[in-house]
Amino acid sequence: MIAVEGVVKRFGAHTVLDGVSLTVAPGEVVTILGSSGSGKSTLIRCINGLETLDGGRITVDGLDVADPRQLAQARRLSATVFQLFNLYPHMTVLRNITLAPELVLKRPKAEVDGQARALLASVGLAGKADSYPGQLSGGQRQRVGICRALAMNPRYLLLDEVTSALDPEMTAEVLAILGKLATRQPGGAGTAMLFVTHEVEFARRISTRIVFLDQGRLIVDLPTDQFFAADGGLAHPRIRQFLSKMAPAAPLAEIPA
Amino acid sequence: MRHAGFTWHDGALLAQGLGVSLGLFAGTFLIGLVLGSAAAVLRHFRVPTLGTLLHTGLELLRNSPVLVQLFLVFFGVPALLHQPLTPVFAAGLTLSANTAAFVYFIAVAGLDAVGRDQVEAARAFGLSRVQLVRHILGPQALAFAVAPLVGLAVNQLQVTSLVSVIGVVDLTKAGDILNLRTLRPFAVWTLVGVLYFAAAKTLTLLGNRWERRLRAHAAPLGL
Numbered sequence: 001m002i003a004v005e006g007v008v009k010r011f012g013a014h015t016v017l018d019g020v021s022l023t024v025a026p027g028e029v030v031t032i033l034g035s036s037g038s039g040k041s042t043l044i045r046c047i048n049g050l051e052t053l054d055g056g057r058i059t060v061d062g063l064d065v066a067d068p069r070q071l072a073q074a075r076r077l078s079a080t081v082f083q084l085f086n087l088y089p090h091m092t093v094l095r096n097i098t099l100a101p102e103l104v105l106k107r108p109k110a111e112v113d114g115q116a117r118a119l120l121a122s123v124g125l126a127g128k129a130d131s132y133p134g135q136l137s138g139g140q141r142q143r144v145g146i147c148r149a150l151a152m153n154p155r156y157l158l159l160d161e162v163t164s165a166l167d168p169e170m171t172a173e174v175l176a177i178l179g180k181l182a183t184r185q186p187g188g189a190g191t192a193m194l195f196v197t198h199e200v201e202f203a204r205r206i207s208t209r210i211v212f213l214d215q216g217r218l219i220v221d222l223p224t225d226q227f228f229a230a231d232g233g234l235a236h237p238r239i240r241q242f243l244s245k246m247a248p249a250a251p252l253a254e255i256p257a
Numbered sequence: 258m259r260h261a262g263f264t265w266h267d268g269a270l271l272a273q274g275l276g277v278s279l280g281l282f283a284g285t286f287l288i289g290l291v292l293g294s295a296a297a298v299l300r301h302f303r304v305p306t307l308g309t310l311l312h313t314g315l316e317l318l319r320n321s322p323v324l325v326q327l328f329l330v331f332f333g334v335p336a337l338l339h340q341p342l343t344p345v346f347a348a349g350l351t352l353s354a355n356t357a358a359f360v361y362f363i364a365v366a367g368l369d370a371v372g373r374d375q376v377e378a379a380r381a382f383g384l385s386r387v388q389l390v391r392h393i394l395g396p397q398a399l400a401f402a403v404a405p406l407v408g409l410a411v412n413q414l415q416v417t418s419l420v421s422v423i424g425v426v427d428l429t430k431a432g433d434i435l436n437l438r439t440l441r442p443f444a445v446w447t448l449v450g451v452l453y454f455a456a457a458k459t460l461t462l463l464g465n466r467w468e469r470r471l472r473a474h475a476a477p478l479g480l
Contacts, residue, residue: 048381075383086378090397099392100382152382 001025001061002047002078002156002194008055009042009216016042018216019056026155029182029193031203031224034213035242040196041083043213044160047194048080060156076105078156079149083164085141087133087148093120094129097148105152112151119147123177139170146177150191157181159195175202182206200246204228214238267435274431275452281427282414285349289356289413290406296357297364298390311361318358324419327351331423348420356413363405367398403471407464411457418453428452 002024009017017039024030032040045051047058049071058065060074087096097116101107120126123143133141142162149157159178163171182193183206197203203210203224210227212219219236226232233239296311318326331347342350371394379393421430432449436442 050377050381072383072385075381080378080381082374082378084374086374088375088378088393089372090400100379100384103388103392104383148382 002192003059004043004047004056005058006056007043007046007053007058009039009046009051010054016216017046020213020216020218021056022211022218022221024156024192024194026192027190028209029195029207030209030211031195031197031207032211032213033197033200033203033242033246037215038213039216040213041160044080044158044194044196048078048158049075076152077154078158079152079154080158080160081142081145081149081162083161085133085138085145085165087141087144089133092130092132093125093136093144096133096144097151100148101151101153116147116151119150120144123147137170138166139173142166142170142174143177146174146181150181154191157191157193159193159197161196161198163197163199171199175199178202179206198246200243212236212239212242214242263439267439270431270435271428271448271452274426274428275456277425278414278417278427278429278453279456281345281348281352281420281425282417285352285417286356286410286413288349288353289358289360292353292357293360294364296361297368298394300361300365301368301394302386315358315361318355319362323351323355323416324422326355327419327423344420344424347423348417348425352413352417352420355416356409359409359413360406363402363409364398366405367402368394370401371397400471403464403468407461407468410464411460414457414460415453 004020004022007017007020008015020039020043022030032043034040042051046053047060047065049065053066060077063070063074063077065071065074088099091099094113094116097119098109098112101112101115102109117126117129120129123146125140125143125147128136128140128144133144136144142165145162162178163174166174178193178195179202181191193206195203195207207224209221210224210233211221212227212233219238220227220233222233227239228234234243293315296315300308300312302308327348330351331342331344334347335341375393376389379389384392417427418429421427421433424430426434428449432445436445439445
């Protein structure tokens with residue numbers, strides 16, 4: 001379980017996270033919604049140890065990420081997919097995927113290679129194993145980013161606005177893969193996903209829970225159907241305002257006039 | 258022996274001098290490469306006191322003449338420590354440190370050129386610092402740094418001629434000896450110059466080949 005307890009993060013005088021608490025249990029798909037600057041990405045970066053905390057505590061299966069030794073262990077349990085892909089440009093697609101499983105998890109090369117090729121095939125990139133990231137489209141790069149994370153066999157998959165840098169067509173192709181991934185979880189033992197996104201409709205379809213952040217504070221943490229219920233999440237003016245602007249197509253109909 | 262003509266022995270003297278020059282260059286450049294890169298990595302990871310200390314020291318070395326450094330080491334240090342240094346040792350020490358200073362600044366720039374995003378990805382995936390340097394930072398920084406390093410190598414090869422001043426019998430000193438004996442400065446210094454040119458040109462060609470090979474690998478970096 002990922003447990004975030006009263007986390008505070010400041011950049012200079014600006015408080016980005018202001019006492020945020022939440023949990024992600026194995027098999028859950030939790031979506032973090034919120035406008036830009038609400039602290040969603042920072043929260044992900046605190047969980048994978050790319051930012052240090054100014055207060056509170058984060059544990060991944062009991063491992064405290066503030067402790068360097070425990071962080072190294074925690075990083076073997078989770079894997080991150082980044083907004084701007086963050087692939088290694090000097091390595092082939094295959095090597096991008098196999099690097100950490102081989103070096104960090106010390107798994108045999110042949111086994112990792114096989115898994116990487118299978119993952120690539122599953123996202124429609126079987127022919128791209130020997131290409132370099134620079135030769136791929138954005139959508140293809142993000143699919144490689146997803147394969148790279150999955151090759152770690154993570155218990156927790158952290159997805160940081162993974163479609164924000166993509167055009168609608170590429171967004172669709174990446175979301176289709178993530179949707180398959182989320183529904184494949186048998187609701188218990190599978191990979192848990194913590195998903196920062198602006199894709200409200202998609203979040204609604206795949207999430208078990210939705211968390212809403214506003215100016216660094218967690219406003220609600222509700223099961224998905226309650227989040228979109230008129231007497232649930234939508235009872236909050238801030239959330240109603242956000243949803244009406246983010247996804248005018250779908251949830252508007254349910255917002256009481 | 259006044260106005261004596263050239264003999265076969267002179268060829269041997271020059272060859273030996275060339276050998277000393279090349280050996281001194283190769284040894285000190287290699288040491289400088291290792292030390293300068295190591296210092297750059299320390300700086301990259303912001304190792305507190307050591308990083309700043311190295312930066313200051315190497316900055317001093319880069320911004321003062323090699324000849325002055327050579328005199329300081331060969332004449333100054335023995336006077337301070339009451340312990341004489343051999344010319345070859347003083348030359349090796351000075352040139353290694355001087356090369357390290359230039360390598361350091363090239364390597365720092367190369368490391369800084371590697372995208373921060375990849376470093377974060379590698380860290381989030383649990384790579385150790387050593388693995389990060391070896392697999393992510395090193396290869397890409399090298400691709401950025403190879404051209405300036407080849408230029409530096411050609412320059413440092415020629416800088417070795419300064420060690421003749423403290424009595425190391427390198428190519429320049431061999432030319433000096435030959436000149437004093439034959440009194441044919443034009444012929445002698447032309448010959449010495451041609452030998453330096455041949456060595457530097459060979460080094461450039463080798464460097465360019467290495468650079469092309471590295472760049473072929475780094476093509477996706479958009480260099």
